[in-house]
Amino acid sequence: MTAILGISAFYHDSAAALVVDGQVVAAAQEERFTRKKHDHEFPVHAIQYCLEEAGLKPEQLDYVGFYDKPFLKFERLLETYLAFAPAGFRSFLTAMPLWLHQKLHLPREISRGLNHRYKKRYVFPEHHESHAASAFFPSPFDEAAILTLDGVGEWATATCGHGRGNRITLTHELHFPHSLGLLYSAFTYFCGFRVNSGEYKLMGLAPYGEPRYVDLIREKLIDLKDDGSFRMDMSYFNYCQGLTMTSKRFARLFGGPPRKPESPLTEREMDLAASIQRVTEQIVMRSARHVHRLTGLKNLCLAGGVALNCVSNGRMLREGPFEDIWIQPAAGDAGGALGVALFTWHQLLGNARRVGPTDSQQASLLGPSFSDEQVRRFLEACGARHRYFDDEDALCEHVAELIASEKVIGWMQGRTEFGPRALGSRSILGDARSRRMQSVMNLKIKFRESFRPFAPVVLRERVSEFFQMDDQQDSPYMLLVAPVAEEKRIAQNGAPEKGLDKLKAARSVVPAITHVDYSARVQTVDPERHGRLYKLMKAFERKTGCPVMINTSFNVRGEPIVCSPEHAHRCFMATNMDVLVMGNFVLHKEEQPDAREHPVDEYLAQFQLD
Numbered sequence: 281m282t283a284i285l286g287i288s289a290f291y292h293d294s295a296a297a298l299v300v301d302g303q304v305v306a307a308a309q310e311e312r313f314t315r316k317k318h319d320h321e322f323p324v325h326a327i328q329y330c331l332e333e334a335g336l337k338p339e340q341l342d343y344v345g346f347y348d349k350p351f352l353k354f355e356r357l358l359e360t361y362l363a364f365a366p367a368g369f370r371s372f373l374t375a376m377p378l379w380l381h382q383k384l385h386l387p388r389e390i391s392r393g394l395n396h397r398y399k400k401r402y403v404f405p406e407h408h409e410s411h412a413a414s415a416f417f418p419s420p421f422d423e424a425a426i427l428t429l430d431g432v433g434e435w436a437t438a439t440c441g442h443g444r445g446n447r448i449t450l451t452h453e454l455h456f457p458h459s460l461g462l463l464y465s466a467f468t469y470f471c472g473f474r475v476n477s478g479e480y481k482l483m484g485l486a487p488y489g490e491p492r493y494v495d496l497i498r499e500k501l502i503d504l505k506d507d508g509s510f511r512m513d514m515s516y517f518n519y520c521q522g523l524t525m526t527s528k529r530f531a532r533l534f535g536g537p538p539r540k541p542e543s544p545l546t547e548r549e550m551d552l553a554a555s556i557q558r559v560t561e562q563i564v565m566r567s568a569r570h571v572h573r574l575t576g577l578k579n580l581c582l583a584g585g586v587a588l589n590c591v592s593n594g595r596m597l598r599e600g601p602f603e604d605i606w607i608q609p610a611a612g613d614a615g616g617a618l619g620v621a622l623f624t625w626h627q628l629l630g631n632a633r634r635v636g637p638t639d640s641q642q643a644s645l646l647g648p649s650f651s652d653e654q655v656r657r658f659l660e661a662c663g664a665r666h667r668y669f670d671d672e673d674a675l676c677e678h679v680a681e682l683i684a685s686e687k688v689i690g691w692m693q694g695r696t697e698f699g700p701r702a703l704g705s706r707s708i709l710g711d712a713r714s715r716r717m718q719s720v721m722n723l724k725i726k727f728r729e730s731f732r733p734f735a736p737v738v739l740r741e742r743v744s745e746f747f748q749m750d751d752q753q754d755s756p757y758m759l760l761v762a763p764v765a766e767e768k769r770i771a772q773n774g775a776p777e778k779g780l781d782k783l784k785a786a787r788s789v790v791p792a793i794t795h796v797d798y799s800a801r802v803q804t805v806d807p808e809r810h811g812r813l814y815k816l817m818k819a820f821e822r823k824t825g826c827p828v829m830i831n832t833s834f835n836v837r838g839e840p841i842v843c844s845p846e847h848a849h850r851c852f853m854a855t856n857m858d859v860l861v862m863g864n865f866v867l868h869k870e871e872q873p874d875a876r877e878h879p880v881d882e883y884l885a886q887f888q889l890d
């Protein structure tokens with residue numbers, strides 16, 4: 281037996297993954313345990329969980345891999361600092377303690393994290409090798425082109441190459457400071473959202489605006505080549521030498537200082553969001569065409585933070601040049617932990633890779649699960665009133681009925697998701713046909729910005745009826761945005777609305793999941809990957825005729841997705857959620873003895889706004 285532990289840490293989204301004889305046994309993000317979103321600390325809890333899941337002790341591990349090369353990264357930091365010195369001294373000082381105490385002493389840090397019980401080898405591939413490995417090795421392709429699009433690792437910010445059998449080869453790199461990830465993050469910052477977490481919001485905001493700054497961005501900020509590579513004019517940016525992403529010159533170009541976080545959104549931010557989204561798509565499409573020309577292969581594997589831009593993913597799939605695309609669901613740095621473990625097994629140890637008809641990501645349900653016995657013990661200890669269903673069909677009937685009557689359901693089943701999206705294991709579910717659900721869920725349940733769209737889950741066999749997607753199109757990881765089918769849209773009368781007013785109209789027969797530009801971030805649900813969720817959706821379909829529901833992550837704003845029964849129950853009680861389903865147990869809010877005693881503000885205050 282060969283057991284390989286992969287770790288990513290000290291940047292954002294620390295995580296651990298365990299691969300035993302080539303099988304992914306467990307993978308989890310540290311934030312789910314520590315309840316600190318994007319936790320970057322050494323992933324002690326995630327490692328402990330992975331070992332427990334496999335029944336292994338640290339001394340039984342054969343290899344431990346870290347997802348990038350700390351010395352090379354440090355070299356980049358030093359060289360960048362020297363190039364800009366004396367500017368940048370403050371940001372240099374800010375970064376130093378973590379480097380001097382932890383990042384430059386990784387074997388010591390890892391050894392400590394494993395209680396000094398691991399004495400064997402450490403593996404340090406490059407950042408982008410880890411991303412590329414996480415994209416190709418679990419994919420359903422025997423050979424494929426590979427594209428990684430990211431913020432930055434050591435020096436590379438984007439790479440391309442190919443994977444064949446058990447090997448990946450990266451042939452081209454784009455280097456820091458020129459970076460699509462950092463460019464997108466600069467606009468995220470400028471529009472008043474948090475870097476490394478607000479990128480998703482910027483993408484969601486884009487359809488409210490007009491892409492009126494595209495030419496300005498292309499003229500002033502970046503010089504984009506045919507092959508998708510580009511150079512940025514660094515006088516507009518400040519991330520090499522400063523503590524902010526953009527410079528004063530950037531602000532002058534776009535009509536004033538950055539938006540203050542939490543202040544009202546104006547047309548400028550919406551237009552900037554629309555513009556940088558458009559430019560991102562142009563860069564991604566050129567890169568895709570380039571790697572297609574280079575490799576002549578028909579499939580593509582994708583990872584790195586920019587691979588979470590599901591709008592550009594959807595466009596790439598619709599417009600080619602690739603026949604099929606597989607995207608690592610944990611495309612950000614968490615996925616690097618999985619990447620380094622698989623890289624060690626296949627590429628370094630030379631073990632063969634068998635490709636099945638589906639990917640080997642196992643629906644990305646790779647984290648902790650809780651038995652009915654554990655749930656029961658918890659519920660009894662806290663005095664919660666519950667109903668127990670020993671029959672799965674009866675449970676699904678009951679919950680489907682509740683959803684159809686506009687109840688909002690906290691749904692916790694099986695193993696937690698690995699990656700940033702809730703895929704039906706730790707989800708909040710609701711009726712997509714409801715006109716009021718979008719605002720109810722945003723403002724009363726999740727306590728987040730009203731403009732943010734919700735994503736649908738749809739029965740796989742009916743996906744093409746509701747969305748402009750192929751009959752056979754799978755999107756089990758919610759990484760593709762597709763237009764809602766014409767037949768399901770509702771025609772709009774009168775003058776077109778502007779800005780956030782666009783939210784007022786019902787745009788389709790499933791308004792709660794139809795974004796203002798008629799798009800939706802689709803997750804297909806099939807019986808193989810999501811057994812119980814599929815059954816629930818079938819029950820809902822029988823009652824209502826509708827194969828679509830809302831699926832959003834089980835958390836409030838700023839909170840990591842819930843993991844344990846305790847997290848789920850706390851979130852349920854502190855919000856306006858109506859029903860909590862954990863395994864075979866159902867809790868109704870109005871039946872809970874202390875339903876009114878859980879102050880929402882206090883609960884929200886624990887989590888930093890993201």
Ligand SMILES: [Fe+2]
Nearest residue numbers: 430585612613
């Ligand atoms: Fe990365």
